[in-house]
Amino acid sequence: MRLKKSDFKVGEKKKIIINGKEILIIYLGGDKFYAVNNRCPHLGCDLSKVGVVIREELICQCHFTHFSLKDGKALKGATKNPLILYPIKIEGDEIEIEVK
Numbered sequence: 001m002r003l004k005k006s007d008f009k010v011g012e013k014k015k016i017i018i019n020g021k022e023i024l025i026i027y028l029g030g031d032k033f034y035a036v037n038n039r040c041p042h043l044g045c046d047l048s049k050v051g052v053v054i055r056e057e058l059i060c061q062c063h064f065t066h067f068s069l070k071d072g073k074a075l076k077g078a079t080k081n082p083l084i085l086y087p088i089k090i091e092g093d094e095i096e097i098e099v100k
């Protein structure tokens with residue numbers, strides 16, 4: 001799925017559906033885009049609603065688990081299950097997310 005970089009503001013999160021999966025796109029400025037599974041790997045809370053981004057961590061406010069946006073690792077909180085990240089390619093104004 002291709003999206004436009006210029007459609008995102010810095011700090012913005014957007015939920016999209018690709019191949020039936022809920023994906024949360026997070027934009028942190030420059031070329032820093034992240035695509036993650038929108039469902040928390042702990043008990044499945046909707047991260048587009050309860051996720052808060054601080055620096056390069058996504059915090060699920062259901063039970064306050066902190067996930068690294070760099071590699072998906074659960075850094076602290078209620079679970080050790082990692083957040084699923086999807087590869088992103090950026091070419092000019094286009095961003096491409098690979099969801100299998």
Ligand code: FES
Nearest residue numbers: 040042043060063
């Ligand atoms: S559902 Fe996200 S931390 Fe529990």
